[in-house]
Amino acid sequence: MRAHARLFLDFGEHLERQHRISMDGYAVLVALDEAGGKKLLMQDLPLEVASSAGVFVKSVERLAKDGLLTSTEVPSRTCAVELTLTDSGRERLDAARVTHRADVRMRFLVCATGEEQEILGRFWERVLAA
């Protein structure tokens, strides 16, 4: 858990310094980008996004304030909020991705061989399915 915290902290500082987005913010933008332009409900964002509900809401508010996503309440559903990636959000994400992928390679993937990465991937799937 501390290994994760150390990586999360370092990667977050790097993203913040170079692209003015947090790790949670980055994960939200990735999820929206992978939705292929579709709107996503807040509760449909993937598991790895945000460590707590409070942090998550703050991240979304900041991204909306910076114009990187739009956040719209769904009139037909109580408390439902739809998020959409804006053009500036996609542009910021593309730049941040280069930084983040390089960090993931240099700090995480470098610690495991290709074969070990495959074993890790299968192991995580088993833990998630258990």
Place this chain on the structure above:
Amino acid sequence: MPTRLNARELGAWRGFLRVHALLWRDLEASLEARHGISLGAYDVLVLLDEAPGARLRMSELAGAVLMSSGGFTRLADRLCGEGLVARERASSDGRGFELVLTPAGRERLEQARQTHRADVRSRFLKPLDSREQELLGDIWERLGGGSQDIGSV
């Protein structure tokens, strides 16, 4: 070097993020429900228990659990309020403060440890055979997490 992560790299990295998020939520919910402490608080109690004299400087502890000073001060206040730790002047030079594990803190930790270890075994270690556990330990060492990582078991 290609910019995109390939499927194998993505599986290793994203799986790590997802498993961490899932385990953090489950392990913390279990500790909160049964022992009234967060995973962060549990980590602090474990570090104090392992320290000589069961005491550590506040700044050292905040660094070890990778929390901001504000977040750590709030956590320390809560633990002090519950009588699980005490805040005392640093014994070595009288400058700054140390947190000291109290008998009530040690008792709560011992109970929480049973729950936490059982949770880690059933939620994380059970799907692995011993060879995979060794491999994971090796990778963690290379990552710098050390053998005592995985939620300070």
